[in-house]
Amino acid sequence: MTEDFDIMNDELDENGDEEYLSRSEKKRRSTARQKIGEDLACMPITAVRSFGLPPALVAAFEDYHKYSKHEAKRRQMQFIGKMLREIDITEIEARLNDYHAGRASATADFHHLERLRDGLMAEKADALDDMLEMYPAADVQYVRQLVRNGKKEIAAGKPPKAARTLFRYLRDFEEQE
Incomplete structure (x- = not known):
């Protein structure tokens, strides 16, 4: 019976190999990407544009800066987090670290x-x-x-x-x- 059970939560790791990701690990990764989105949202929109993000993601950040209500900003941040889960963020993380190091x-x-x-x-x-x-x-x-x-x-x-x-x-x- 367990052999017929197909694990639906398989994803590819950094090497391209399949690995099982627990629900907690997925949540940690999702939260980390959400945090990156929040860091980018705190930056001026001109700085966000310089990161070379996909146009749809830049437009989402522009919309985020237009909103004034807390709930609208929260929903937009959730949307940005979802978009960030779909792209490779290693270069974005490196540039964010450089940006923060320069500010410090x-x-x-x-x-x-x-x-x-x-x-x-x-x-x-x-x-x-x-x-x-x-x-x-x-x-x-x-x-x-x-x-x-x-x-x-x-x-x-x-x-x-x-x-x-x-x-x-x-x-x-x-x-x-």
């Missing part, structure tokens, strides 16, 4: 520049030396002027225009490297 790196650079600017504004002893070591072409007189103006603005309760200018100045040097 940019955030770390941003925080580094903020700490450097805050150290300069607090006139820490080694902050100016650290800045000159990293950016030897920096104009020390201009940096000191911005620090001096920033302290005056803070004392007067004005917006930190000089501190922002100092941050932009440091960011420009960072981008040149």
Whole structure:
């Protein structure tokens, strides 16, 4: 009797061999693809278009961004997940990982520049030396002027225009490297 029973849940694994996938494993894979869809949905639509997705899937993401109601977005995300289950997502996963790594790196650079600017504004002893070591072409007189103006603005309760200018100045040097 069991020999006549045909398993309907066979799928192909990465090597093209048939393997039995339990219901739990199918659910895990489906959830993982759903998560990839959610990651893509959080990105701007121009970034989603750059992933080289099928046109129908790009259109589904465009529709997702048009909806404002929670339930409509949830249903569209379910549809996107279904579409992602039908395509190979290895390249999409790799590009998403690269995208997130680039964002993390940019955030770390941003925080580094903020700490450097805050150290300069607090006139820490080694902050100016650290800045000159990293950016030897920096104009020390201009940096000191911005620090001096920033302290005056803070004392007067004005917006930190000089501190922002100092941050932009440091960011420009960072981008040149």
